[in-house]
Amino acid sequence: MTAEEVIKVKHIIQTLLKAKKNIRLYPANNPIYVKTINDTFVVFDEFLNYKDELVLKIKQKEIFYGSDHVYHNPEKENNFAFFFFKDGIRELSFKKGLSKHELEGFLKSIAVDFDREAIEDDIVTLFWEMDFTNIKYIVDESFLTEDEDFETKATNEIKSKVPNVDTFMKAYSDAFNAEDVKETSIINITNEDLHLLAKEKENDLQDKTNKLLKVVLEMILQTESTAELENIYHTLKDLIIYSLENKNLPVFINIIKKAKETAENNVTPDNVKKQINLLLSSVNSEELVRHVCKILESDIDIDENFLNEYTEFLNRNAITPLIVVLGELESIHGRKKVINLLTQVGKKDLQTLAKGLSDSRWYVVRNIVYILRQIGDKRALEYIITAAKHPDIRVRKEVIWALSEFKSSSALVILKDYLNDTDILIRKVAVKALCGIGSVDAREVLLNSVPGKDFLNKELDEKKEFFAALSNWKDPETVNFIIKILKNKTFFKRLRHNENKACAAYSLGLMGNKDALPALYKLKNSKNKLLREHASAAINKIEHGT
Amino acid sequence: MVHKEDTDITRIAKDIMNQFAIIVRTARIHDPGNVAITTAIDKLIAMANPAIDSSGALTFEFIGEIFYVNRMRVGYSMEYFLNFAFLMREFKKNGLGSITMNTTLKSEDVQIFLKAFISSTFSDEPFNALMDGVAHINSFSVGPLQKIKEEKEFDTRKQVKKIYYNAVSYTKEIMNQIKSEKKIDIKKAKRIVESMVDLILQQEELLIGMTAIKDYDGYTFYHSVNVSILSVALGHKLGLNKKALTELGVVALFHDFGKMEIPQEILNKPTKLTEDDWGMMERHPFWGVRAILKFKGLNEISVRAAIVAFEHHLNYDLSGYPSVSIPMELDFYSRIVTLADRYDAMTSTRVYARIALPPDKALSFMIEKAGKHYDPLLIKFFIDMIGMLPVGTLLLLNTKELGLVFEGNATFPDKPRVLVVVDSDGKKIKGRVVDLTEKDGSGNYLRKAVKTLDPNKYNINLAEYLL
Numbered sequence A: 001m002t003a004e005e006v007i008k009v010k011h012i013i014q015t016l017l018k019a020k021k022n023i024r025l026y027p028a029n030n031p032i033y034v035k036t037i038n039d040t041f042v043v044f045d046e047f048l049n050y051k052d053e054l055v056l057k058i059k060q061k062e063i064f065y066g067s068d069h070v071y072h073n074p075e076k077e078n079n080f081a082f083f084f085f086k087d088g089i090r091e092l093s094f095k096k097g098l099s100k101h102e103l104e105g106f107l108k109s110i111a112v113d114f115d116r117e118a119i120e121d122d123i124v125t126l127f128w129e130m131d132f133t134n135i136k137y138i139v140d141e142s143f144l145t146e147d148e149d150f151e152t153k154a155t156n157e158i159k160s161k162v163p164n165v166d167t168f169m170k171a172y173s174d175a176f177n178a179e180d181v182k183e184t185s186i187i188n189i190t191n192e193d194l195h196l197l198a199k200e201k202e203n204d205l206q207d208k209t210n211k212l213l214k215v216v217l218e219m220i221l222q223t224e225s226t227a228e229l230e231n232i233y234h235t236l237k238d239l240i241i242y243s244l245e246n247k248n249l250p251v252f253i254n255i256i257k258k259a260k261e262t263a264e265n266n267v268t269p270d271n272v273k274k275q276i277n278l279l280l281s282s283v284n285s286e287e288l289v290r291h292v293c294k295i296l297e298s299d300i301d302i303d304e305n306f307l308n309e310y311t312e313f314l315n316r317n318a319i320t321p322l323i324v325v326l327g328e329l330e331s332i333h334g335r336k337k338v339i340n341l342l343t344q345v346g347k348k349d350l351q352t353l354a355k356g357l358s359d360s361r362w363y364v365v366r367n368i369v370y371i372l373r374q375i376g377d378k379r380a381l382e383y384i385i386t387a388a389k390h391p392d393i394r395v396r397k398e399v400i401w402a403l404s405e406f407k408s409s410s411a412l413v414i415l416k417d418y419l420n421d422t423d424i425l426i427r428k429v430a431v432k433a434l435c436g437i438g439s440v441d442a443r444e445v446l447l448n449s450v451p452g453k454d455f456l457n458k459e460l461d462e463k464k465e466f467f468a469a470l471s472n473w474k475d476p477e478t479v480n481f482i483i484k485i486l487k488n489k490t491f492f493k494r495l496r497h498n499e500n501k502a503c504a505a506y507s508l509g510l511m512g513n514k515d516a517l518p519a520l521y522k523l524k525n526s527k528n529k530l531l532r533e534h535a536s537a538a539i540n541k542i543e544h545g546t
Numbered sequence B: 001m002v003h004k005e006d007t008d009i010t011r012i013a014k015d016i017m018n019q020f021a022i023i024v025r026t027a028r029i030h031d032p033g034n035v036a037i038t039t040a041i042d043k044l045i046a047m048a049n050p051a052i053d054s055s056g057a058l059t060f061e062f063i064g065e066i067f068y069v070n071r072m073r074v075g076y077s078m079e080y081f082l083n084f085a086f087l088m089r090e091f092k093k094n095g096l097g098s099i100t101m102n103t104t105l106k107s108e109d110v111q112i113f114l115k116a117f118i119s120s121t122f123s124d125e126p127f128n129a130l131m132d133g134v135a136h137i138n139s140f141s142v143g144p145l146q147k148i149k150e151e152k153e154f155d156t157r158k159q160v161k162k163i164y165y166n167a168v169s170y171t172k173e174i175m176n177q178i179k180s181e182k183k184i185d186i187k188k189a190k191r192i193v194e195s196m197v198d199l200i201l202q203q204e205e206l207l208i209g210m211t212a213i214k215d216y217d218g219y220t221f222y223h224s225v226n227v228s229i230l231s232v233a234l235g236h237k238l239g240l241n242k243k244a245l246t247e248l249g250v251v252a253l254f255h256d257f258g259k260m261e262i263p264q265e266i267l268n269k270p271t272k273l274t275e276d277d278w279g280m281m282e283r284h285p286f287w288g289v290r291a292i293l294k295f296k297g298l299n300e301i302s303v304r305a306a307i308v309a310f311e312h313h314l315n316y317d318l319s320g321y322p323s324v325s326i327p328m329e330l331d332f333y334s335r336i337v338t339l340a341d342r343y344d345a346m347t348s349t350r351v352y353a354r355i356a357l358p359p360d361k362a363l364s365f366m367i368e369k370a371g372k373h374y375d376p377l378l379i380k381f382f383i384d385m386i387g388m389l390p391v392g393t394l395l396l397l398n399t400k401e402l403g404l405v406f407e408g409n410a411t412f413p414d415k416p417r418v419l420v421v422v423d424s425d426g427k428k429i430k431g432r433v434v435d436l437t438e439k440d441g442s443g444n445y446l447r448k449a450v451k452t453l454d455p456n457k458y459n460i461n462l463a464e465y466l467l
C-alpha cells in the first residue's frame, strides 16, 4: 500500500460519503444525481484500472485499506464504518469490471435512510437483492443469534439420543427381501403444468390485504372468548394503515365496509362492536384523513364511487382534519378533491367548517369560502360575510364571487362596501359581480355610487368598468341616467367630468340604443379628444354594430 | 461479469439455447441428416449468426447450475424451463462446462458438432470425446465442467451446518419472544432466510439433507426451519426469484408461531392427544395470526405470514382446520407451506406419538391425497424436488453393500451419494462415501441401488452418520 494509494482510497471514501448524501436528496432525473453517479464511477474506475481490486476492512468506528486508516469517526451517529458494521459487514470489496449500473445500485442502497423510512430490510438484504457481481462483502452472521454455540450443543444432544445399538446388521439381513427401488420417477411435469404454474404465479401478484381481512373477520366470527379479540381494534387499524400506505383506497374502503357490517351483525360480541365503532370513528381522525388525502393527491386514478363511499363514512369530526390537510396539499388536483369532500362533509356542520375561515393560511380561507359558496345554504352566506374584510385580496375576491351567487340584500350590502375597497382590483371585481347579479337592486347599488366626488376621482378604467357593467341593464331608467351624465355641463373639474361622459358614451355604445344617438352626435366634435373618440366609437357601434 | 437483467444478448442466448436443446432432443430420435434436424439447425444458425457477428463470438458457460453467455447470466424463464433443465443434464453428463461459437456458423459444422455431442454421451470420457470430435472445426470450441473441489465441498458442508443451526437457534429465540411479548425483528429473519436461499440456489441437496435428521428436542423450532427450507426449495423449483424465495422462507419459518401458546406438555406429549388437547392444537392457526399481527405495523411479509399461519392446516378442498364460513381460495404460499409442513411432520417421530414414516412412504401417502388435501399441481413439483431417494434413506446396493443416502443428486435422482455402512462381505464398516454416478473402465456404473428400507425401523441415528 503506497502512500499515494492510501490518499486515493481516502478520496474514494469521501466521494462515497458525498454520494450517499446526494443520492438521498435528489431524484434520479435530477442533474446532481446523475453527476454524482458519474463522478463516483470515474473515481472507482480509475482506481480499479490501476489496482484491479479495492478491499476495505470494516471495523466499528473505522475503515481500513490494508493496514492503513482510510476513515475514522469516534462518534456513533452518522458513522460510515458503523453503518456497515452494525449489520454484520466486515469486508467490502470492489472489483475491476464494476459497472455504472452496479455502482448506482450500491449507492442507492447506502443512501436509504434506515432511521426514517419504514423499511424492513437492512443494508445486507439490500445488497443481497441487488445480486452484485463486482461488489463483494463478507458478513459476520453470528450477531443474528445470541447462542453462539448452539450448533455444538444441538449436534451433541442428537448424537447422544438414540443408543447406538448396532442395528445395521439386522437391517442388512432384512434388506435382501425389502422393497425394490422404483425404476423411474413417477412424476412427469408437462408443458401444461408449466403453463398452469405460470398462471398461478401471475394470480399471486394480487394485493393480499383483502385476504388477510377475510382471515381476521373469520377469526372474529369463530372466537369464543372475547379476551382473544382484545386487540381487534389494533389489528384492523393496522390493516387500514397498511392499505393506505400502499395507496390502495378500494381495499381501505372494503375494510371499513366489512368492519361496519361486522359491527352491525347480531352475533358479534359487544366488546368487538365497541372496538369497531371506535375504529370507524377513527376514520375521521387527522391521521387517516391525511393518509387518504395523500392518495387523492397522488396520480393514482380513483373511481368516483369509491370517493362517494368514503364520504359516507365521514362525519363532522372529519371537517377540521380535512381543513388542516387541505392546507398541506401541494397540487391543485389534490386540493380540488379535498374541496369536494369538504363540500359534502361540511354540510353536516357549517359552524365547524366556518372555523376554517379563521385559518392563518389565506388559501385555506379562500377554499373554505369557495366550499361555503358550493354548499349554497343561506346560513353559509352569514359565514362568508365574516371573511369579507380578510386582508388578502385573493380571499376578498373569492368572497365577492360567492356573494354574487347569493344575490340577497345582505350580499348586496357587502358588495356595495367593496365598491370602496382600498384595492382597485377588488372594486372592479365587485362591479363585475353586481353586473352578474343583474337585478334592479344590484343596479341601484351601482347607480347610487356614480354621483359624488368619490366616483369622479376614480381612474378612468375603473369608471369604464362601472359603465360597462351598467350597459347590462337596457331599461329606459338606466339609459336616461347615462344620457343625463352625457349631457352634464359642469365646469368644475371638467377633465374628470369628461372622463365620466366618455364612459357614459362607451356604455351607450355597448347598449346599442339608438335613442342615445343625438346626444352622442353632439359630442362627436368635442374639443376633448377622449370624449370625441368615445362618442365616435359609440356611434359606430350603434349604427354599424362595430 | 456484468449483471444486467435481460440484455439483448441474454435474450437471444435464451432462444439459442432453447433451439439447441430442441435439436439435441430431435437428434436423439432421428439421424443427423434428417430434415427435421436440418431445418432446426438452419433456425439455430439464423438466430446465432447475427449475435456472433456483432459480439465476435458467443460463449455459453455452465457454472454452478447457472448458464452464462459472454459472462452474462442467462435467467430462466418459464417457457424454456424444461429445455433448460434438459440442457443442464446434458452438460453435466458430458462433463461440459462451456461451448464457444467462434465464427459465423455453417450448417455442416453444426452437424459435426451435434454428432460429436450425441456420441460423446456414450463414451467413458465424454468430454474428451466431444473435444476430439470438434477439434477439426473452427467454429466451435468446448471447455470442461469446473468440478467443485473436495476441500471446498467439506467447507460447504460445514457452512450448511452452520447456517442450519443458526436458523434453528434464531427461530428458538424469536418463538420464545412471542411469549415475552417482545417485538419481532423481521430484518433478522430475512437475513437468516437469505443465507438459506443462497445455499439452496447453489446446491439445494445439502440443506435439504439437513432436514432429514429429526428427533431433536424442541421439535417445533427444527420443524419450522425444515418447513422453511423445504418451502424455499419447492419455491426454487417453481421458478420464484430470490426476493420471493426470502419472503416464502420467512413466511414458512413463522407458520407455527401459534404453537407457542400451547403448553409444552401437550406439544411434547408422548401419548395420543385427548380431545381437549386437539381442541387446543386446532387453535394454533388463530394464535399464529395473532402473534404475527402483534408485530409493529404490517408489511408484505407479515401480511402473508398471517395468512399462511391461518391456512396451513386447511386442505386444498378446504377440509382441515380451522373451518371457514366464507369459502376462500388458499394462498399460493399456503399451499406450498402445507406440502412442506405435512411432509416434515410425517417423517418426524415426535408428533403426538405417531411413528415416523420413511420419506418414500410419506410421499406416496401425499400423492394419494393430491387434489383433496394437496394442490395437485404443486405436489408434482414437490415430489420431483424431494426425489426418489431422499437423504437418510437406507439402501441396499447391487454390490450387496448397505448404505445411507448421504447427499441427493438433483440431476440423476436415482444416483445419490451413499454412505456405505456394511460392506459386500456383510461386515460393518466405519462408513465410506460412494457416488452412484461412478463408472468402471468400460462405462458401466459401479453401483446401483436395488432395495430401500426405513431407517426408523432400525433405530438408526441419522445424525451420527450425516452430521
Ligand SMILES: [Fe+2]
Pocket (backbone or CB within 6 Å): B255, B256, B284, B312, B313
Ligand atoms: Fe401447524
Ligand SMILES: [Fe+2]
Pocket (backbone or CB within 6 Å): B223, B227, B255, B256, B341
Ligand atoms: Fe407445522
